[in-house]
Each structure stands twice: as structure tokens, then as C-alpha cells.
Amino acid sequence: MSDSRNVADVLIIGAGMSAGVAARHLTDAGLRVVCLEQGEWVDPGNLPGNKPEYEVLGSGNWYPDPNVRRRREDYPLDVSESDLPLFMYNGVGGSSVLYGGIWARALPSDLRVRTLDGVADDWPISYAELVGWYQAVEAEMGVSGLDGNPAYPPGFAVPLDPAPIHRTGLTMAHGMNKLGWHWWPGTNAIPTRKYGEQEQCVRYGICRMGCPQGSKASTDVTHFPAAITRGLTVITRARVAEITVDERGLATGAVYFRDGQEHFQPASVVLMAANGIGTPRLLLMSTSRRFPHGLANSSGLVGKRLMVHPYASTVGVYDDELEDWLGPAGEHIGSMQFYETDASRGFVRGAKWSLIPVGGPLEAVDKWTGPTSLAEGGFWGEGSAEEMRTSIGHLMQWHIVPEDLPEEQNQVTLSTELTDSDGLPAPKIHYRVSENTRRIVDFNLARTLEAHEAAGATRSWVAGRNHTSGHNTGTARMGDDPATSVVDRWGRSHDVPNLYVIDGSVFPTSTGVNVGATICALAKRTASHLVEQARHQVVGA
Amino acid sequence: MTGAVQVLDDAQRAGLAALADTLIPGGSGLPSASAAEVHGQWIDRALAARPELADAVLAVIGTVPEPVAGLGWLADLDRSLADRFTFAVAGAYFMNPVVRRALGYPGTAPRPLLAAPDEAEFYLDDDVLGPVLARGHVFRQPPEEPAR
Ligand SMILES: Cc1cc2nc3c(=O)[nH]c(=O)nc-3n(C[C@H](O)[C@H](O)[C@H](O)COP(=O)(O)OP(=O)(O)OC[C@H]3O[C@@H](n4cnc5c(N)ncnc54)[C@H](O)[C@@H]3O)c2cc1C
Numbered sequence: 250m251s252d253s254r255n256v257a258d259v260l261i262i263g264a265g266m267s268a269g270v271a272a273r274h275l276t277d278a279g280l281r282v283v284c285l286e287q288g289e290w291v292d293p294g295n296l297p298g299n300k301p302e303y304e305v306l307g308s309g310n311w312y313p314d315p316n317v318r319r320r321r322e323d324y325p326l327d328v329s330e331s332d333l334p335l336f337m338y339n340g341v342g343g344s345s346v347l348y349g350g351i352w353a354r355a356l357p358s359d360l361r362v363r364t365l366d367g368v369a370d371d372w373p374i375s376y377a378e379l380v381g382w383y384q385a386v387e388a389e390m391g392v393s394g395l396d397g398n399p400a401y402p403p404g405f406a407v408p409l410d411p412a413p414i415h416r417t418g419l420t421m422a423h424g425m426n427k428l429g430w431h432w433w434p435g436t437n438a439i440p441t442r443k444y445g446e447q448e449q450c451v452r453y454g455i456c457r458m459g460c461p462q463g464s465k466a467s468t469d470v471t472h473f474p475a476a477i478t479r480g481l482t483v484i485t486r487a488r489v490a491e492i493t494v495d496e497r498g499l500a501t502g503a504v505y506f507r508d509g510q511e512h513f514q515p516a517s518v519v520l521m522a523a524n525g526i527g528t529p530r531l532l533l534m535s536t537s538r539r540f541p542h543g544l545a546n547s548s549g550l551v552g553k554r555l556m557v558h559p560y561a562s563t564v565g566v567y568d569d570e571l572e573d574w575l576g577p578a579g580e581h582i583g584s585m586q587f588y589e590t591d592a593s594r595g596f597v598r599g600a601k602w603s604l605i606p607v608g609g610p611l612e613a614v615d616k617w618t619g620p621t622s623l624a625e626g627g628f629w630g631e632g633s634a635e636e637m638r639t640s641i642g643h644l645m646q647w648h649i650v651p652e653d654l655p656e657e658q659n660q661v662t663l664s665t666e667l668t669d670s671d672g673l674p675a676p677k678i679h680y681r682v683s684e685n686t687r688r689i690v691d692f693n694l695a696r697t698l699e700a701h702e703a704a705g706a707t708r709s710w711v712a713g714r715n716h717t718s719g720h721n722t723g724t725a726r727m728g729d730d731p732a733t734s735v736v737d738r739w740g741r742s743h744d745v746p747n748l749y750v751i752d753g754s755v756f757p758t759s760t761g762v763n764v765g766a767t768i769c770a771l772a773k774r775t776a777s778h779l780v781e782q783a784r785h786q787v788v789g790a
Numbered sequence: 791m792t793g794a795v796q797v798l799d800d801a802q803r804a805g806l807a808a809l810a811d812t813l814i815p816g817g818s819g820l821p822s823a824s825a826a827e828v829h830g831q832w833i834d835r836a837l838a839a840r841p842e843l844a845d846a847v848l849a850v851i852g853t854v855p856e857p858v859a860g861l862g863w864l865a866d867l868d869r870s871l872a873d874r875f876t877f878a879v880a881g882a883y884f885m886n887p888v889v890r891r892a893l894g895y896p897g898t899a900p901r902p903l904l905a906a907p908d909e910a911e912f913y914l915d916d917d918v919l920g921p922v923l924a925r926g927h928v929f930r931q932p933p934e935e936p937a938r
Contacts, residue, residue, distance in 0.1 A: 297839075298898055299898050299900075301885050301897060302835055302839040303898060304881060305836050305840050305877075305878075305881040306839045306840070308840065309842065357930070357931055357932055358929065358930045358931075358932055361932035361933075364932055365930060375932075375934055395914075397923075399922065399923065399925070399927045399928055399929075400927075400928050400929055401929060402931070403927075412903055412910060413903070413904065413905075413910045413912070414910075414913045414914070415913065418913060419913045422918050422919075423918070425922075426918065426921045426922075429921070429925070431922055431925070431928050433919075434914070441903055441904060441910070449902065451900035451902060451903065452900070452901045452903050453900065454898065574895065577903065585928060585929070586928070588928075588929075589930045609884065609895070609898070610884040610890075610893065611881055611884055614880055618873070618876065620869075627861070629813040629814070629861060629864065630813065630815070630860070633813065633814050633815070634814065634815070634816050634817045634820040635818040637818075637820060637893060638818045638819060641893050641894075641895060642894055642895060
């Protein structure tokens with residue numbers, strides 16, 4: 250079946266965020282790289298954000314839940330045993346098309362939770378080892394922010410000047426100062442001036458529906474076009490069904506379906522970049538006589554330890570007109586005041602806060618009507634117009650991202666009920682919010698309400714909890730010991746030496762920050778290692 | 791981007807207007823739902839953007855007995871149906887430029903970042919970051935080697 254003229258040096262499964270970073274690095278190094286992507290390219294003209302009906306459109310075909318979008322390329326998620334739905338985007342750029350662009354490096358303690366807090370596991374690598382990789386991808390992704398954030402080790406600096414913290418950030422900053430709490434101007438992968446392929450941000454504030462301006466760093470803008478000019482092949486509408494292996498147990502390529510036809514793409518090395526859900530799904534689907542429990546799964550940990558950062562939010566109403574819809578969104582300011590463990594609080598680890606523009610009026614109303622909102626009284630009926638007049642444009646919301654610790658029963662398996670449009674089993678999500686995560690959230694919800702009060706809110710309340718973050722990690726964890734991890738410190742499978750995982754699956758713990766920066770840094774690091782070690786790399790038949 | 795799709799007949803539009811007015815009776819400088827033509831071109835735009843909401847809109851119009859008064863009918867509905875209906879109505883209402891103007895909401899209009907070269911610094915004037923910097927570093931530095 251395989252055609253030697255067509256053998257890729259490196260085959261990447263998925264063309265999302267991590268794939269873009271790796272593909273550009275590998276093609277820069279002269280390797281012949283092919284990406285197989287189940288979705289399509291985004292046409293910026295189709296993005297809803299700058300259209301009058303954007304809020305309605307953004308709740309349907311551009312909503313981050315694949316079970317709502319239900320496009321052909323969206324494999325369904327069986328969430329019958331999950332406390333919340335999961336988010337992702339399936340197309341070139343992957344979830345970076347719909348992400349908020351909040352750029353957050355992990356902290357040194359994130360990678361040492363066993364040493365410091367006696368829970369879960371340390372990462373096999375340290376913050377010091379990651380810093381250079383963060384800097385490299387920050388330069389590739391037009392990251393803007395203010396240097397010197399004291400929540401990070403000295404030397405934290407990003408390439409572009411910060412965006413204005415706006416009236417929202419300033420109002421909240423005064424409140425945080427009253428309380429003596431940490432805050433810092435937002436760090437976002439959203440450029441404050443034209444930067445390479447990225448246009449200057451025009452503050453639509455709809456980053457989470459895709460950026461019609463081509464400003465936010467999604468890899469379909471920042472990475473794939475450059476890689477294609479250097480010879481990268483991206484095959485869209487290609488749904489991978491199996492990673493194949495030879496009799497020595499080495500990966501040989503991938504079987505995929507395109508418009509109902511089965512194809513085979515041979516490769517010397519395979520990189521999994523299909524998201525923390527899609528990667529374990531595909532490894533579990535890739536069974537063979539040699540690997541009856543799925544590929545790279547001798548530890549039994551493929552799919553296990555799923556972490557998703559179920560986040561929470563509070564909202565405050567302010568007398569002043571705040572233009573609360575104005576981007577970048579992104580965060581206007583962030584806080585790490587309650588990030589590090591303080592055992593007296595009754596939990597370990599903590600949360601990052603982001604002050605994020607509320608968005609348009611429909612999103613504002615959702616602060617009252619959302620399923621887990623604790624707003625008193627309803628929104629509709631007599632008085633609804635007065636509520637609109639006094640609140641739309643006058644809101645601020647804190648998003649609280651809690652660290653979610655790994656537990657083996659939180660996992661991705663294969664559904665026996667649902668299949669995708671090619672008849673392949675859907676992933677089944679087993680996820681329950683843990684007691685520690687619940688306590689982190691409760692504590693931080695209470696503190697953000699205090700922050701609203703200090704900042705002068707006339708009213709504030711819990712707008713919701715167990716919101717879906719799109720931070721899907723942990724399902725093919727990295728570690729030094731093959732008995733307790735799926736991949737090694739470079740992302741290479743312990744079992745299959747020419748198979749690597751470069752997406753969020755490799756996180757041993759979830760960190761308490763938005764995960765995109767760390768995913769990109771790790772993808773760059775693995776790609777660089779591959780290039781350096783190319784001469785020693787064993788390859789499949 | 792989406793052409794007008796008219797899934798509602800005149801009687802259904804009248805029913806929608808009555809229901810929508812109980813949600814948004816107006817006042818405080820804002821029009822009621824029917825005065826804002828929620829039941830006219832704006833519901834058509836909303837349903838063109840998300841055609842799958844039409845079932846919920848039609849179902850609610852068809853099940854709530856007339857005449858409607860107060861919000862009791864909303865509480866009697868299945869939560870998911872009620873949410874989809876109110877979302878469609880609110881989505882239609884907030885699309886109307888008259889409503890947006892009355893709310894001071896410009897829609898997603900481009901505004902350069904930075905609007906003025908020193909806009910970012912402007913918000914950080916008066917040493918607002920001073921107290922944060924004065925407190926110094928707030929992170930924990932772990933020992934370098936991982937525990938095994
Ligand atoms: C709504 C939302 C908001 C977010 N906000 C932020 C934020 O502000 N900051 C932040 O840091 N992070 C944020 N995230 C998270 C971040 O976007 C993701 O963590 C990141 O994009 C994951 O990268 P990845 O490479 O692991 O996977 P993805 O970027 O999801 O890419 C995976 C790709 O693989 C493809 N694929 C999967 N299975 C197959 C198959 N069988 N065959 C072919 N192709 C396949 C998919 O179609 C997809 O394109 C957000 C995510 C979402 C959804």
C-alpha cells in the first residue's frame with residue numbers, strides 16, 4: 250500500500266495549535282512534513298465576529314462545543330458521564346481559531362506539585378528548561394504584555410507592548426490595590442501593532458469566535474502559511490482512523506478517510522497533535538496484535554488523567570460606563586494573588602484570574618440567565634429594560650481558572666454508542682469535578698466578589714461555575730518511567746520510538762493557567778529535539 | 791451574510807410579538823420588543839443565523855395560550871425550550887440598531903489598538919502599578935530537581 254515516493258519524514262496528525270508550531274519548525278529545518286487534518290481552512294470572511302448577528306451566529310455554527318456545531322468534521326463527544334461539555338475547534342489552526350488568546354506561561358511551582366504540595370506528580374522538566382521555548386514561541390505568536398510581572402521569575406518579557414488595560418482594568422486595579430492584591434496588565438497572543446502575518450488588533454472583543462481581522466495568533470495565521478511556502482503539505486478533510494505499525498512495533502504512517510475514500514500516508518516519524526481528546530481517542534483506536542490495548546499504552550495511561558480546568562466566573566455592575574465589550578478578549582488584567590498553595594485555605598494549589606470583556610448584550614444577559622448563574626430574581630419582564638440600560642456596558646467579569654489535578658477515573662475512552670461521520674467511535678468523556686477543584690473555585694469566587702466590592706460594584710454575583718475552558722490535557726502524560734507515563738521528557742512514546750505526542754495530552758498536571766503557551770513551548774521543544782536527533786532517529790518500514 | 795428566511799406567518803408573528811413584549815415591555819428609554827420589530831425582520835435575521843432555533847420559537851408560540859400576561863408561561867416551559875426561545879427573542883432585539891443606539895452599544899466596530907500612542911501608559915499613570923511592584927515577587931521557587 251505504501252508508496253516510497255510519498256513517504257513523509259514527519260507526519261503530523263491534526264493541523265491545530267501544536268501542529269502548526271511543530272510543522273513550521275520542521276519545515277524550516279528542511280524536513281518533508283505532511284499534516285492530516287479532519288477539518289478545513291477557515292475563511293476569515295465567514296467568521297461571525299464583525300457581523301450584526303455575531304452573537305447569534307457564535308452560539309451555533311461557531312460555538313466551541315462540537316456537539317453544538319455538528320459539522321461533518323466534528324467528531325461527537327459522548328458526555329453522558331461528564332459534569333460538563335468539552336470545547337475544541339476542528340480545522341486548520343485547531344482550537345487556537347476559537348481560543349481567547351490569553352497567553353500564560355506556567356509557573357515554576359506548577360511543574361513541581363509533588364515536591365511542593367505532596368500531590369500528583371512533578372513534571373520531568375523544570376520551568377528553567379522551558380523558558381527559552383516560551384520565548385521562542387512568544388516571538389512567533391505576537392505576544393503583547395508588560396514586562397516584569399512579579400508573579401513570574403525575573404526576566405519575564407514578551408515581544409510587543411501591552412494593550413491598554415482600559416477603563417475596566419483601571420477600575421478593577423484600584424480595587425485590587427485597596428485589598429493589597431496582585432494584578433498585572435493582560436498578556437495576550439494578540440499583537441498591539443502589525444506583526445509578521447498578524448494584523449494589528451481592532452478590539453472587536455470577539456476573540457472566542459475567531460478573529461476576522463487576522464490579528465489573534467491562531468496557527469492558521471501565524472504558522473501554517475509560512476510552513477506551506479517551505480514545502481509543508483496540509484491535507485484537509487482527512488480524518489485519521491489509525492496509526493499503523495510494522496512487525497518491529499514502529500509507526501509506519503496513518504490510515505485516513507477523505508470524502509469516504511480510505512487512504513494511507515506513509516511516514517518515518519509520526520507526531521500526534523490531535524488535542525488532549527483526539528490524540529488518546531486515536532491511540533486507543535490503533536489496536537493491533539502487538540498493541541491490543543491501543544498504541545503507546547503499555548502503561549495503561551492513554552486516555553487517563555484527563556484535566557479540563559472547569560472555570561468559574563463572577564460579575565459586577567458598576568455605575569460608570571466601562572465599554573465592557575472592548576477587546577482584546579484576551580484579558581485586560583490578570584491576577585495571581587491566590588495562585589500558590591496556602592494550606593490554611595483547605596485545598597492545595599490555586600487559580601489564575603482574568604478580567605475579560607463581557608462581550609455584547611446577549612452575553613451580558615447570560616450573566617443573569619446562564620444555567621449556573623446565582624443572580625437574584627429573573628431578568629425578563631417588567632424592569633428588564635432598566636436592567637439592560639444600567640448594566641450593558643457597565644459590567645466586569647472575573648474568570649477563575651482553577652488548577653485541576655489528575656485522577657485516573659477522569660478519562661477518555663471509546664464510546665460504544667456514538668460514531669463520527671466516518672463511522673469511527675466517538676470519544677467518551679468520564680469527568681467529575683474533584684473536591685479539591687471545587688474548593689479552589691469556591692474560595693476564589695468569594696475573593697473575586699470581594700474584589701468587585703472593593704472596585705466599587707453596586708452589585709455582584711456568581712455568574713456561573715463548571716464553565717468549559719477548552720483546556721484538555723493529561724491523557725498521554727510525560728514522565729521518565731515507562732510504567733507510569735506514556736511519553737518521555739521529549740514527548741516520545743516509551744513504547745514506539747518513532748511516535749511522539751506534541752499536544753496538551755502530555756501534561757503530567759494541568760498547571761493553573763491557560764494552557765496554550767505551554768502546549769506551544771513543548772511542541773517547539775519536541776520539534777527541535779527531533780531535528781537535532783534526526784540522524785539517530787529509528788524509523789518505521 | 792444570511793438572507794432573510796421567513797419561517798413565521800402573520801398569526802405566528804402576532805403571537806411572538808405578544809410573548810416577546812412580556813419579556814421586554816420596554817421603558818427606560820428602550821422600545822418594547824414589538825416596537826423594536828422583534829417579530830418582523832429581526833427574528834428573521836436571528837433564525838437565518840441559527841435556523842435550528844425556529845423549532846423552539848414555533849413550539850412556544852404554538853403552546854402558550856392567548857392572551858398572554860405576565861411571565862407565568864415562561865416558568866411553565868421546559869427550561870431548555872424556554873432558554874432557546876428567550877435567546878432568539880433577545881438575539882433579535884439586540885440586533886436592531888435602534889436598540890443598540892439606545893443602549894450606547896456600537897456593535898463590533900473596529901477601533902485601533904492603540905487609539906493613541908500612549909493609550910496603554912495612560913491607564914497606568916499615577917503609579918497604579920506601584921503597590922504591586924512594591925510587594926515584590928509572589929511566586930514560589932521550587933528546588934530545581936524533580937522528586938522521583
Ligand atoms: C473556546 C476556547 C477558548 C480558549 N481560550 C484559551 C486562551 O485564552 N488561552 C489559552 O492558552 N488557551 C485557550 N484555549 C485552549 C487552547 O486553544 C488549546 O489548548 C490548544 O489549541 C490545543 O492545542 P492542540 O494542538 O493540543 O489541539 P487543537 O488546537 O485542538 O488541534 C487539534 C487538531 O487535530 C485535529 N484532529 C483531531 N482528531 C483528528 C483525526 N482523527 N484526524 C484528523 N485530524 C484530527 C482537529 O481537527 C484539530 O484541528 C481555549 C480553547 C477553546 C476551545
